[in-house]
Amino acid sequence: MTELLANHVAGRWQTGSGAGSVLKDPVLGTALVRVDAGGLDLAAAFAFARETGGKALRALSYAQRAQLLAKVAAVLQSNRDAYYDISTANSGTVKNDTAVDVDGGIYTLSQYAKWGTALGSARHLSDGAAVALAKEGAFQSQHIQVPTQGVALFINAFNFPGWGLWEKAAPALLSGVPVIIKPATATAWLTQRMVKDVVDAGVLPPGALSIICGSSAGLLDQLQPMDVMSFTGSAETAATIRAHSAITRHSVRSNIEADSVNCALLLPGHAADSEVVQLLAREVAREMTVKSGQKCTAIRRVLVPQALYDSVAQAIGAQLAKVVVGNPRNEAVRMGSLVSREQYAVVQQGLAQLLQHTTALHDGRGKALLDADPAIAACAQPVLLGCQDPDATASVHDIEVFGPVAALMPYRNLEHALALAHRGQGSLAASIYGEAPDALAQAAIELAATHGRVHVVSSEVAKLHTGHGNVMPQSLHGGPGRAGGGAELGGLRVLDFYHRKAAIQAQPSVQQALDN
Numbered sequence: 001m002t003e004l005l006a007n008h009v010a011g012r013w014q015t016g017s018g019a020g021s022v023l024k025d026p027v028l029g030t031a032l033v034r035v036d037a038g039g040l041d042l043a044a045a046f047a048f049a050r051e052t053g054g055k056a057l058r059a060l061s062y063a064q065r066a067q068l069l070a071k072v073a074a075v076l077q078s079n080r081d082a083y084y085d086i087s088t089a090n091s092g093t094v095k096n097d098t099a100v101d102v103d104g105g106i107y108t109l110s111q112y113a114k115w116g117t118a119l120g121s122a123r124h125l126s127d128g129a130a131v132a133l134a135k136e137g138a139f140q141s142q143h144i145q146v147p148t149q150g151v152a153l154f155i156n157a158f159n160f161p162g163w164g165l166w167e168k169a170a171p172a173l174l175s176g177v178p179v180i181i182k183p184a185t186a187t188a189w190l191t192q193r194m195v196k197d198v199v200d201a202g203v204l205p206p207g208a209l210s211i212i213c214g215s216s217a218g219l220l221d222q223l224q225p226m227d228v229m230s231f232t233g234s235a236e237t238a239a240t241i242r243a244h245s246a247i248t249r250h251s252v253r254s255n256i257e258a259d260s261v262n263c264a265l266l267l268p269g270h271a272a273d274s275e276v277v278q279l280l281a282r283e284v285a286r287e288m289t290v291k292s293g294q295k296c297t298a299i300r301r302v303l304v305p306q307a308l309y310d311s312v313a314q315a316i317g318a319q320l321a322k323v324v325v326g327n328p329r330n331e332a333v334r335m336g337s338l339v340s341r342e343q344y345a346v347v348q349q350g351l352a353q354l355l356q357h358t359t360a361l362h363d364g365r366g367k368a369l370l371d372a373d374p375a376i377a378a379c380a381q382p383v384l385l386g387c388q389d390p391d392a393t394a395s396v397h398d399i400e401v402f403g404p405v406a407a408l409m410p411y412r413n414l415e416h417a418l419a420l421a422h423r424g425q426g427s428l429a430a431s432i433y434g435e436a437p438d439a440l441a442q443a444a445i446e447l448a449a450t451h452g453r454v455h456v457v458s459s460e461v462a463k464l465h466t467g468h469g470n471v472m473p474q475s476l477h478g479g480p481g482r483a484g485g486g487a488e489l490g491g492l493r494v495l496d497f498y499h500r501k502a503a504i505q506a507q508p509s510v511q512q513a514l515d516n
């Protein structure tokens with residue numbers, strides 16, 4: 001029998017009472033560990049986090065809590081090798097892809113530690129200046145933000161078991177809000193191990209960080225009005241969560257990061273052999289293959305002028321042809337596996353749906369895997385689809401295949417291109433490729449209406465830009481509409497989510513005393 005990983009709730013490690021779900025190696029098919037949340041006293045778990053963890057965190061200043069984040073980052077850094085091993089085994093990722101998850105999480109924590117230090121010894125935040133409500137300012141209104149006196153419940157997706165926890169926990173803990181994380185079952189091992197290392201190192205107050213692995217049953221029922229909930233996952237689960245009474249009746253503040261059919265747009269007026277066309281082709285291939293395309297921000301639609309359709313298809317295809325897929329333990333492999341055999345089936349199904357209205361411009365599916373058994377491994381080869389009539393083909397704008405798949409589509413003019421981009425109905429990220437600053441800026445403003453982040457690439461930033469799909473803590477992560485309507489990161493902006501805003505109406509001396 002494999003090890004049953006413990007949950008950490010109410011300040012102690014507790015194993016579930018059931019046999020648990022088995023986590024597998026998606027390349028070898030072997031069983032790794034089990035997780036189970038059966039029999040946990042969830043009410044006690046939430047109460048302990050809220051009361052013990054919340055009080056201890058709120059007693060500290062922002063700068064003191066920032067120091068805690070720095071200590072968490074140091075603990076993770078010192079155990080980094082173990083996280084790489086777990087990622088290889090449980091997520092099937094090559095080292096570069098593991099880095100996005102593990103090192104990305106550590107980097108995000110470190111950034112919030114730095115930004116939080118700058119907030120100093122304060123225990124609440126001022127929001128703007130006081131404004132007069134009476135003559136000569138004898139009675140004023142000042143808005144402040146105080147940490148919410150509840151718990152932050154995080155329900156996460158399988159693709160980022162490391163970063164997915166810390167990009168949420170860093171701002172929550174900095175705000176003084178205790179965290180309960182429920183990782184996706186398929187890859188919960190890395191999250192559990194990271195939390196275990198941090199808890200065992202004793203760097204956070206008891207109750208500040210809890211983890212529940214396994215079923216999500218009953219978690220939302222525990223939410224109370226001052227709690228917050230942040231979900232990352234599919235639009236389908238998001239819809240169920242939105243309908244839960246905690247959200248509909250108790251107004252529990254919720255943040256939803258759901259799926260997204262992101263696009264890359266090559267502006268008109270560039271030659272087939274120009275640098276921006278090459279930049280676009282490389283970025284599309286990279287986005288399709290990093291983490292085997294299992295990135296919520298990955299490019300799914302590629303919009304190019306009609307005249308460049310064939311040459312862009314060839315350029316992307318040439319990049320994809322170099323990608324060796326297989327067992328991530330083999331140094332020659334550039335792309336590992338999908339997260340599970342179940343996801344492999346879901347990806348093949350989505351691909352088949354898209355292929356009903358598109359053609360394969362590059363199809364890696366005939367290629368052999370390196371060091372992996374195609375009957376067992378969840379390794380998917382990249383496929384670039386071509387869609388000649390994107391106006392009439394709804395599926396390419398609607399179906400997110402969460403794997404190494406993207407669709408190329410031609411446009412007639414810029415107006416047409418922008419209209420096609422908007423058909424994603426709200427996405428996390430769009431990238432624009434071109435050279436003229438004014439044209440790039442105008443397109444960026446236009447796409448900002450339906451995208452949380454617009455990534456602009458010209459030859460000037462060819463070697464500097466951070467990548468279409470890389471989520472930087474400095475920038476907003478979230479998108480309107482279909483993307484869930486969420487807002488994470490963006491520096492200190494995200495602290496709004498973990499604070500309550502209030503207007504304090506009082507005489508000037510009281511207003512001044514607020515800052516003491």
Ligand code: NAP
Nearest residue numbers: 156157158183184185214216233234237257258259260296
């Ligand atoms: P999922 O099936 O929706 O699961 C997400 C999480 O919700 C898991 O922890 C899951 O637990 C839990 N869950 C399932 N049913 C639930 C319910 N009824 N109530 C409460 N929680 C429930 O999504 P996934 O397959 O893990 O993730 C892939 C999707 O996430 C993709 O579509 C991708 O686009 C999206 N995604 C979005 C972002 C973003 O930032 N916008 C980032 C990453 C991924 P179990 O695992 O135990 O079932």
